Amino acid sequence: MLPTQLSENRAAATATPQSMEAGRQRQGRLWSNLKEVCDLLHIPSAAAINSEELLFQHVQFKTGQRIHTIGQPFDTLYIVNSGFLKTVLIDEFGNEQVLSFPMKGDMLGVDGIHSCQYASEAVALSDCDLILLPFKKLTALGRVHLELENMMYGVMSRELVREQAMIGMLGALSAEARVARFLVSLAERFSQMGYSSKLFNLRMTRHEIGSYLGLTLETVSRTLSAFNEIGLITVDQRTIGIKDPEALKTLRRLPPSRSRAKSAASRSKAAADAAAAAATTSTAAPAAQPAQLVATA
Amino acid sequence: MLPTQLSENRAAATATPQSMEAGRQRQGRLWSNLKEVCDLLHIPSAAAINSEELLFQHVQFKTGQRIHTIGQPFDTLYIVNSGFLKTVLIDEFGNEQVLSFPMKGDMLGVDGIHSCQYASEAVALSDCDLILLPFKKLTALGRVHLELENMMYGVMSRELVREQAMIGMLGALSAEARVARFLVSLAERFSQMGYSSKLFNLRMTRHEIGSYLGLTLETVSRTLSAFNEIGLITVDQRTIGIKDPEALKTLRRLPPSRSRAKSAASRSKAAADAAAAAATTSTAAPAAQPAQLVATA
DNA sequence: CGATAGGTTGAATTTTTTCAATTCCAGTGG
DNA sequence: CCACTGGAATTGAAAAAATTCAACCTATCG
16 A cells, blocks of 8 residues: 555555554454553653553454443443544434444543443444543543543533534524534544545445434435535535635535536636525635645644 | 412512421521422432431522523532523524423523533523532432432433433424423422412413424414314413313324414314314313313412 | 514525436446 | 445435524513
């Protein structure tokens, strides 16, 4: 594999550089110490922790495997070390409602603390490497290592803030704005993880995206096509290229379709309209700049 | 005031029996001990706590007052002892997005832990009595009183589960189903608080309900009228009577409007339709039974 | 008692979904 | 190696759901 390649995300799905760094082989599995866990969660680990003793076990899941199911007794939290997942609620007719798409650095299972049963189901969308955090052990440890306790509260609060933002989005935004923000937030996540924020592969189906955003898969597909048509993004199946992140960030509604339908030549005009409709101060992107390729960590 | 009265909720807005129980006058304010706090949160307080020393201060807010605002430095959590509030997000144009309607036993401010700034704004919808929990003090105490620590994790996790349910609702349900569930969950909250679950007053405007449910105020109003028309509820401004809680709980979509419009006499037929459309096993409610009045605690 | 915010209702319009018809692709087995 | 197959994705047209705009009503509060 070349260090620069299009299918960068597929790399994360198997053995990543990261999972090599943050873990040591032992008894045929991987383990991480407290510092590595804190780093993964972006918690300043305050050095003071001398804990080659305190190790947390990793577990690998293959694509499609279930990490936990609804109602299953809760006893451990998980941190995503590599890979991509979805968490879902199942309604009375067995329909899935996607709640989140956890990836590197995210915590899973927090919703199980309250009732001692997981309240959602987590499924691997790619091969995954997760770190196990036995909850009892964790809280006990938290009483000794203050930064760990802060970490716990911080991560749970962050999760809550994220869900609040989600509620705000579902409650207030149009279909187009939801899809736009979804793309932007994905791009930001990838960027944080050291991947390209300009070109990436979606790990989930249109159906899953739709469920997550409260839309049908057709609406998602149409919206992506529309964004492509006015030059905000490029779409090829699950490969997305972000062309105008600023316009996506502030987009509220697309210009009326007639201004798109008129002619293919009016592309730049349509993009300008979109930016205007977005009530943004950002300048329209200077056409298609060459997509930045992958920076392998 | 009579012990049984229609405006039961208004009582909670001022001096309730509860706020008398759970608090003692001292220095002209109210204070609660740890046991009272735990009781309020429905946490088994494990007796062992001998803490007439450990007291938490109450603060009163008048209708319309702001408890905290977005961006304000975080240092304290709040527990609602009495009264009703809303929490909101403010978008870039100053529009409010309602996130929750906290009431007795709910915790406020958890979203501030992560970034040390409150992420939402809390506003009193009625006169309120809140208990202050200085966060630093609380975590320190948590290390000594294990049940308190568990309480913290439990409450935060519960909040998360609640928001997940909200996301599921916004993502998957029709306007009618959302309004129905909103009424049911309100009824349940009131019931838990010792009020009638059959007759209560809404504390919030149609606009606020709409924002909370991701609908316009007109849609909320129309939906309430429709529920009234088919006998699921009675509506008179902010006074809601619940007639058929089972149908509301399982309702997915209303029967087509023509079956409602045909004649006022077809009422029971329409109600049966609604129950059928709800795919529920519950029997349709036996017409209007006299509304149960208030049980004052 | 008039001003005003909240609430209801109707009609037109827009947005999103539903249904249906293809197309595209990845994987499988001949 | 290539034709098949089935899930995923796209696209169009019709239908349904929800919003918008507007008019009007009704409580409440100075």
